[in-house]
Amino acid sequence: AQSVTQLGSHVSVSEGALVLLRCNYSSSVPPYLFWYVQYPNQGLQLLLKYTSAATLVKGINGFEAEFKKSETSFHLTKPSAHMSDAAEYFCAVSSYSSASKIIFGSGTRLSIRP
Amino acid sequence: EAEVAQSPRYKITEKSQAVAFWCDPISGHATLYWYRQILGQGPELLVQFQDESVVDDSQLPKDRFSAERLKGVDSTLKIQPAELGDSAMYLCASSRGWTENTDTQYFGPGTRLTVL
Numbered sequence: 001a002q003s004v005t006q007l008g009s010h011v012s013v014s015e016g017a018l019v020l021l022r023c024n025y026s027s028s029v030p031p032y033l034f035w036y037v038q039y040p041n042q043g044l045q046l047l048l049k050y051t052s053a054a055t056l057v058k059g060i061n062g063f064e065a066e067f068k069k070s071e072t073s074f075h076l077t078k079p080s081a082h083m084s085d086a087a088e089y090f091c092a093v094s095s096y097s098s099a100s101k102i103i104f105g106s107g108t109r110l111s112i113r114p
Numbered sequence: 115e116a117e118v119a120q121s122p123r124y125k126i127t128e129k130s131q132a133v134a135f136w137c138d139p140i141s142g143h144a145t146l147y148w149y150r151q152i153l154g155q156g157p158e159l160l161v162q163f164q165d166e167s168v169v170d171d172s173q174l175p176k177d178r179f180s181a182e183r184l185k186g187v188d189s190t191l192k193i194q195p196a197e198l199g200d201s202a203m204y205l206c207a208s209s210r211g212w213t214e215n216t217d218t219q220y221f222g223p224g225t226r227l228t229v230l
Contacts, residue, residue: 043221104156
């Protein structure tokens with residue numbers, strides 16, 4: 001069975017500060033990993049995904065994530081937070097054998113302080 | 115840019131009533147998904163269609179929920195009768211249906227259901 005754990009249901013950073021959202025995964029097969037963003041009362045938008053190519057994945061809006069197999073982690077980072085980054089972020093996992101079956105984490109709400 | 119359309123955006127109903135949600139996927143997308151997102155949690159897959167066929171409905175509460183995609187294009191999700199615990203956001207997503215790892219799911223804005 002596959003699962004993801006997002007550490008911290010709420011993260012608050014100052015505008016211009018580093019954003020770090022943590023995600024650990026559990027998978028018995030090589031995983032595909034995703035980060036999605038959800039703005040209030042909207043659907044989910046894909047930020048980036050890892051599918052066994054480069055371990056450092058660059059996404060939209062300046063976000064990136066690094067796949068670390070030894071730590072079973074896929075943390076999301078952005079060097080400098082912007083007010084528009086305030087949203088809910090979901091880490092998710094699937095696999096080659098069931099690529100369309102995506103399991104989502106419980107989400108981390110990111111707040112940006114002026 | 116093509117988008118997944120859903121309606122209604124908001125629905126308030128009383129328990130024991132019937133409700134229905136509609137989804138129109140991105141044109142040409144063979145795979146359609148319905149997810150339920152309870153407040154404070156991530157989305158959970160209810161049902162997945164490949165064209166008009168159900169691929170996975172293992173998490174769909176079949177005693178009260180039904181889903182169809184008759185012509186392999188748009189889809190309807192129905193709840194009858196609605197229960198208080200059904201209050202959630204119902205999200206529809208679509209993808210091209212490729213088996214390669216490049217397939218991406220695109221989400222609609224969702225329908226927020228409140229059961230009183």
